[in-house]
Structures are given as C-alpha cells and as structure tokens.
Amino acid sequence: MARFIIRRLLSIIPTMFIIVTLSFFLIRFAPGGPFSSEKKIPEAVLQNILKKYHMDEPLLQQYGRYLQDILLRGDLGPSYRYSDQTVNELIGATMPTSIILGSFALGLAFVLGTLAGITSALRQNKWPDYLSMSIAVIGISVPLFVIGPVLQLVFAMKLSWLPTSGWINSRAGWKTLILPMITLAFPYFAYIARLSRGSILEVLRSDYIRTARAKGLKESVVILKHVLKGALLPVVSYLGPAFSGIITGSVVVETVFLVPGVGQIFVQSALNRDYTLIMGDIIVYSAILVAMNFVVDIVYGLLDPRIAYK
Structure with missing residues (x-):
C-alpha cells in the first residue's frame, strides 16, 4: 500500500506537467488575445504592453x-x-x-443521496422507491438557475426564513449558506441516489450477503457492515471528479445568490482571454481533480479489501 501511494504521488508530477504544457500552448494558439478589444490600441502602446508582460518573446521562451x-x-x-x-x-x-460552499454541498448530497439510495433499494418498487427516484429525476432534469430562484421565492421572500443572497461574513451569518448549498447539492444528490440504489441492489443479490443473512446477522449489521462497503465503490469513484466540479462549476449558484466564489473568475478569464488567469484556473482545477482521484484510489482499498495494490 505504501509503495502504491508513493508511485501515485510521483505520477502526479508528469500528469500536471502535461496538463500545464498542453494548456499553455493551446491557449496561445487560440484566436484573439488579452489585449484584443473593439477599440484599437495604438501600435506603440501595444508593443509596450507586450514587452511589459514578456509577450514579445518567442513562445518557447515565454513557456x-x-x-x-x-x-x-x-x-x-x-x-x-x-x-x-x-x-x-x-x-x-x-x-x-x-x-x-462546495464541501458542504457535496457532503449534504452524499449523506442524503446515500440514504435515498438505501431506502429505494430496500423498498424496491414501493412508494419510498418511487418518491426518492422521482426527486432524483427532478434534480437531474431541472437546471440550477431554476431551482435557485424557486428556493429564494419560497424560503426567502414568501416565508422570510432565510436571506435571499450574501455570504457568511455578512450580518445574516451562516444562514446565507443554506439556500446555495441546497441548490448546488441537488443534482449531485440525484446522481448519488441513483448510483447508490443500483449498486446496493446489485450487492444485495450477492452470495456473501445471502450467507450473512443465513448466519442470522441482524439486517442493520448486514446493510451497514457488508452491503455498504461494496456498494459505495461507484459512489466514491464519482465523488472525486464531483468535488472538483462542484467547486469550479458553481458559477450559476454563485451568480444567483451573489456568492463571491471562484466561479465568476473562471468564466470572466475565458471571456477576457486572460491567459495567465485561465492557466491559473486550469492548474487549480487539475490539481484538485488529480488530488481527489488519488484520495479515491486510497479509499477504494479501505472499502474493498479484494482490491490489491501491487
């Protein structure tokens, strides 16, 4: 296990190097630039700007x-x-x-999604199953720019329970986290619920589960100790890219609830062709994705001892 961890850590170095290299040259080969605008800049001024940022140098030297x-x-x-x-x-x-915001949203989605998946699998083709999967379908089908305003209308404007926007450093405090957290968690809850349901149903039909029940183990012990460890593997593999996606892809939620997050920076950097800011976004996003995939690989071995790392 220790050798596997070391090898995976070392493999991160060439992975990030390739990502940085490809991104750098692809961005530079794209049409336009950070100083392209509708108003034409005088050539002398443009050359001074390019020299200030070393963009007048050969591309390999810039790299x-x-x-x-x-x-x-x-x-x-x-x-x-x-x-x-x-x-x-x-x-x-x-x-x-x-x-x-992303950590709380994904944590909420994981807990509620797993509970919904367990309920649906244990009550297959009954009303709890239909109810959970119906909510999951809504979470997948309805976009966030619809869910967010609806929650604002109901809980902020009609019931006056929660603030419409802002962040935890405002006077409303942690209450401002609730609505954007629920909104952002909704689609991830839906995917986790469907993933966990299908996986739990498959594990419940396994021979070792029938053996555990034949030994007279309590149903709660069978579910918690035997079923979930194997059934959560697809969910764990999903959580890796989901964590990076939920952090960098929350621009809609951040816009609706006026959350000062990184989503707006990501979008503006692309619109403005801000080379260095785009590269910074890519590096941060890639680092989070690679790190979370590394964590997922380690958790895999802890959940399922049948997986051997050599």
Missing part, C-alpha cells in the same frame, strides 16, 4: 519563463485584465469561498 515562475516561486503570474491583482491573489481570495 520556459512561466514554468520557472511556477516551480521556483509558485507564481501564477499577473492578471492581464485585473492589472492591480495577481492570479494568486484573485484565486486565493475566491477559492476558500467556493471550497466551503
């Missing part, structure tokens, strides 16, 4: 300089559109907000 800044100083460079802030500052100011 080498960028790698050197990342490896030696962890510097993602200046933002071309937000001239008074660096990429590190922009991501550092917004990423904690998105991580808090």
Whole structure:
C-alpha cells in the first residue's frame, strides 16, 4: 500500500506537467488575445504592453519563463485584465469561498443521496422507491438557475426564513449558506441516489450477503457492515471528479445568490482571454481533480479489501 501511494504521488508530477504544457500552448494558439478589444490600441502602446508582460518573446521562451515562475516561486503570474491583482491573489481570495460552499454541498448530497439510495433499494418498487427516484429525476432534469430562484421565492421572500443572497461574513451569518448549498447539492444528490440504489441492489443479490443473512446477522449489521462497503465503490469513484466540479462549476449558484466564489473568475478569464488567469484556473482545477482521484484510489482499498495494490 505504501509503495502504491508513493508511485501515485510521483505520477502526479508528469500528469500536471502535461496538463500545464498542453494548456499553455493551446491557449496561445487560440484566436484573439488579452489585449484584443473593439477599440484599437495604438501600435506603440501595444508593443509596450507586450514587452511589459514578456509577450514579445518567442513562445518557447515565454513557456520556459512561466514554468520557472511556477516551480521556483509558485507564481501564477499577473492578471492581464485585473492589472492591480495577481492570479494568486484573485484565486486565493475566491477559492476558500467556493471550497466551503462546495464541501458542504457535496457532503449534504452524499449523506442524503446515500440514504435515498438505501431506502429505494430496500423498498424496491414501493412508494419510498418511487418518491426518492422521482426527486432524483427532478434534480437531474431541472437546471440550477431554476431551482435557485424557486428556493429564494419560497424560503426567502414568501416565508422570510432565510436571506435571499450574501455570504457568511455578512450580518445574516451562516444562514446565507443554506439556500446555495441546497441548490448546488441537488443534482449531485440525484446522481448519488441513483448510483447508490443500483449498486446496493446489485450487492444485495450477492452470495456473501445471502450467507450473512443465513448466519442470522441482524439486517442493520448486514446493510451497514457488508452491503455498504461494496456498494459505495461507484459512489466514491464519482465523488472525486464531483468535488472538483462542484467547486469550479458553481458559477450559476454563485451568480444567483451573489456568492463571491471562484466561479465568476473562471468564466470572466475565458471571456477576457486572460491567459495567465485561465492557466491559473486550469492548474487549480487539475490539481484538485488529480488530488481527489488519488484520495479515491486510497479509499477504494479501505472499502474493498479484494482490491490489491501491487
């Protein structure tokens, strides 16, 4: 197990290197640039700007300089559109907000989705099954820009239980987290509920489950100790990319509830062709995805001892 962990950690280095390299050149080959605008910039001014950001150098030299800044100083460079802030500052100011929102939302989705999947599997083709899966279908079908305003209308404007927008550093405090957390968790809850239901149904038909029941074990022990350990493997594999996606893909929820997260930065960087900010977004997103996949691989071995790492 220790050797596997070391090998997986070492494999992260070439993976990130390939991601950074491909992203750098693909972005530079795309049409347009950070200083392209409807209003034409005088050529002398444009050349001075390009020289300031070393963009007048050959592309390979720019790439080498960028790698050197990342490896030696962890510097993602200046933002071309937000001239008074660096990429590190922009991501550092917004990423904690998105991580808090995404972590709570995914935790809620995992707990409720797993419970719904267990209920549906144990009550197959009965009303709890139909109810849980109907809610899951709604979560998959209805977009977040519809779910969010509906929750605002009901719980904020009609019932006045919760604030319509804001964040936890405002006067409303942690109440501002509830509505965006539920909204963001809804589709992930739906996928986890469907995944866990199908997996639990498959495990319930296994020989070792019939053996456990034949030994006279309590149903709760069979479900918690034997069924869930095997049935949660597909859910765990889903949680890796889901965690990175829920953090960086929450732009709709952050816009609806005015949450100062990283989602807006991600979208604006692409619209503005802000090379360094796009690269910073890609590196952060990729690092989260690779790290979570690494964690998933480790948890796999803990959940299912039949999986051997050699």
